[in-house]
Amino acid sequence: MNVLSELRRRFRISLEALEADAGEAAELVLPSKDPRFGDYQANCAMPLGKRLGLPPREVALRLVEQLSVEELCEAPEIAGPGFINLRIKDEWLLGQLERMVADVQQLGIDPSEQPKTFVLDYSSPNVAKPMHVGHIRSTVIGDALCKVLRQLGHRVISDNHIGDWGTQFGMIIYGYKHFVDEEALEANAVDELSRLYKLVNRLVEYHATREQKIPGVEQQIVELAGRLEQMDDATELENPKDRKRAEKRLRQSENQLTELRATLDELRNQVAAAENDRELGPLLCEHAEIGAAVLAETAALHAGDKTNQALWDRFLPACLASIDEIYDRLGVTFDHTLGESFYHDQLEKVVEELAQRGLVKESDGAMCVFLEDFEAPFIIRKQDGAFLYATSDLATIRYRMGEWAPDAIIYVVDHRQSLHFQQLFETARLWGYDHVQLEHVSFGTVLGEDGKPYKTRSGTAVGLSGLLDEAVVRALRIVGENDDAREQPLLSTEQRQENAERIGIGAIKYADLAHNRTSDYVFSYDKMLAMNGNTAAYMQYSYARVRSIFEKGEVDVDALRNSGASILLTKPEERALAMALLQFSEALERVATDFRPNHLTAYLFELASIYSGFFENCPVLKAEDDKLRNSRLLLCDLTARTLARGLKLLGIEVVERM
RNA sequence: GCGCCCGUAGCUCAGCUGGAUAGAGCAACGGACUUCUAAUCCGUAGGUCGGAGGUUCGAAUCCUCCCGGGCGUGCCA
Secondary structure (H helix, E strand, C coil): CCHHHHHHHHHHHHHHCCCCHHHHHHHHHECCCCCCHHEEEEEHHHHHHHHHCCCHHHHHHCCCCHCCCCCCCCCCCCECEEEEEEECCCCCCCCCHHHHHHHCCCCCCCCCCCCCEEEEECCCCEEECCEEHHHHHHHHHHHHHHHHHHHCCCCEEEEEECCCCCHHHHHHHHHHHHHCCHHHHHHCHHHHHHHHHHHHHHHHHHHHHHHHHHHHHHHHHHHHHHHHHHHHHHCCCCHHHHHHHHHHHHHHHHHHHHHHHHHHHHHHHHHHHHHHHHCHHCCCCCCCCHHHHHHHHHHHCCCHHHHHHHHHHHHHHHHHHCCCCCCHHHHHCCCCCCHHHHHHHHHHHHHHHHHEEEEEECCCCCCCCCCCCCCCEEECCCCCCCEEEHHHHHHHHHHHHHHHCCEEEEEEHHHHHHHHHHHHHHHHHHHHHCCEEEEEEEEECCCCCCEEECCCCCCCCCEEHHHHHHHHHHHHHHHHHHCCCCCCCCCCCCHHHHHHHHHHEEEEEEHHHHHHCCCEEEEHHHHHCCCCCCCCCHHHHHHHHHHHHHCCCCCCCHHHHCCCCCCCCCCCHHHHHHHHCCCHHHHHHHHHHHCCCCCHHHHHHHHHHHHHHHHHCCCCCCCCCHHHHHHHHHHHHHHHHHHHHHHCCCCCCCCCCC
C-alpha cells in the first residue's frame, strides 16, 4: 500500500469540494521530515489561501472538515501558517504491516493503477571492443530501473541496442586479413579478436595522431598565440567592465594555451612510444593507409561484400559471448538484443519516408533534417551515402513502436549525447511519433580520484572486467581480515569467496546507483567498500545482522509468518521501524517517477539506520514475553525482506552471514 | 559565439514537483562490547547552500545578472 498516494487521493476529494485545482494541490501532501509534525503533512492551504482570498488557516480548517481519513489518521492538526499535520493511526499501520507479513511475494506493494509499457534502452556497448568503465552506469542504472518498474506492475521490454555494425568491425576484419593467428583464433576467439582489435586500433591511432591530431593542435596553438598577442592591447580599455571581460578572456586563453601545449607533448610522446614499440614499430610504415582501409572494409561489409559478411557472421557470436560473460557476472539480462545491424536494411526506407513528409533537405551533399531551435541540422545520410546512428535510431523508434506500442521509450545514455536525443526526439515527433514519451535518462561521468574521467595510468579506458576483479579481490581481503579477527570465524573459504563476489560487485553497483545520476561521481574502491555509510556492504551487513537473530534463536520464519502473531508497538523505535517499512512502495514510486535509483538507496539506508535504533533499544530474543518476542521477530523479518528486496531491485545480492 | 549541466561542512555526496531548525558518511573529538554480529552504535564540533538582485506567506530549490568549472555544438557513436 502506498500511503502517500492514498492520502493524496483523499485530499483530492476534499479539495474538489473547495473548487480548487485538486490535482496540483494534492501533490503538496508530503511525508514529514520531522516526527514532531506527524508522518505526513499537507502544505496546500497556504497557496490556496492566496487563490481563494482566505486566510490559510481558514482554508486548512475547511479542508480538514471535508477530509475523510478517520480510519487512517489521528485527528489532523493545523500548525504554523497552515500546515496540516497527519499522524497515521497505529491500528491502521499494524493492519498494513500484517498484510505485508502475509504477502511473501509482493511485500504488500500494490501494482500501479495505470500500468504502462516501457521500452528500456540501456548498456548498448560496441561489440568487438572490450567493455570499459564507461558502460557501467548505463548498464547498472538501466537494469535497476527495469526491475523497479516491473515490481510496480509495469510492462518493461529491455532492449540492448548494441553497436555491432560499425567501424570496430572494419578493424577486426582488417586485422584478420593481415595479422590473424589462426591457431589462436581457434583456441580462443574472443582473446584473438580482442588482440586484433587493439592492434589495429593502435595502428589507426598512431597515424591519426601523427597526421591529423598533432598538426591540428599545432595549428590551434599558432592561432591562439596570435590571438593572445592582439588581446594584450585590450587590457588598456577604459570601461572597467570591458576591461574585466578582456582580462578574463586573456586568462582563459592563456590556460587554454598551456593545456594545448601539454596535449601536444603527450601526443608526441604517444607517437614516439609507438615507433619504439617492438611489436608495433615495424608495422607502422607498411600500414600507412590503415585508417582509410578500415573504413573501406566497413563500407564493403555494409555494401554486402561476401567475404566481409562471412567474417562478420563468424566473429559476432564470439563478441557477444564476451559481453555476455560480463552480463552474467553482473546478473544483467535483456529481453532483446537488437543491435545496429538489425536495422541495417531499413535505413534507406527511413530516409525516404522522412523525405516524403518533406522533412529532408539536401545540404552540402548530405541529407539533413533542419529543426527549429537547433543550429546544426540532424544529418541522416552522409555525403558519401553512408547512414549514421541518427538514422538507425530513427529506424529503431519505428520498429519499437510497431512491435510493442510502448507508452514510453527510455534511453539510459550519458549526458554528452543530450543534443543528439533532443534532435532525435524532435524528428521522431515530426515523423508522426508524437504520442509516445521519449525520455533521455542521462547520467554523468565516472571520475578518478583526481577529478578527471577515470582512466588507466596510460590514459586508456579502464576495462570493466578488471574493475570487477579488483573490487572482488579487495572485498575478499576485507571479508577475510574481519572474519579472522573474530574469536570464532563464521565463514568457510567457499563462503568467503561467495561473499566477496556479492560484496565486491554490489559495491560497484551500489556506489553508482546511490549517486544522483545526473552528476559526475568519483570512483573510489575504499569508499564503496566501506562498512559505514551509504554502501552496499553496510546494507548487506545490516541484512546479515537481522538474519543472525533468526539463526541464533532457531526461529522458523515460515511458521512465524503463519502463526497469526501480531505486531505490537510498545516503543518509539518500533513504531518508527514500522512506518519506514510501510514506506517502501513510496520509495519505489519515486524511483519510477524521475528514473532515479538513488531514491531507493536513500530509502534503504534510512531503513537500515532506523533498524539500528530498534536493534539497540528493543531486545528481540530476550524480549519480556513471547508476544513481544514474536512481534519483534516479525518486524525483523519484514526488515530483512525489505532490505533484500530493495537490493534485489538494484541488482544486488545479499549474504546470510558476514 | 550558442546550448545543456554543475558549484551545499575540510573531503565525498544527499536534499523528492518551493515548505517548518539544510542532512549523511569520511576525517576530528568524546563515549558504548560478561547483553540478539563492535564489519556496529550513540554523542560533540563543523555551513554567508559560489556571489548579487528578484518572485513568494516561505527559496539550496523558481527568474535575471555575475564569478568559477564540465560537456556539447554539420557529415563519430
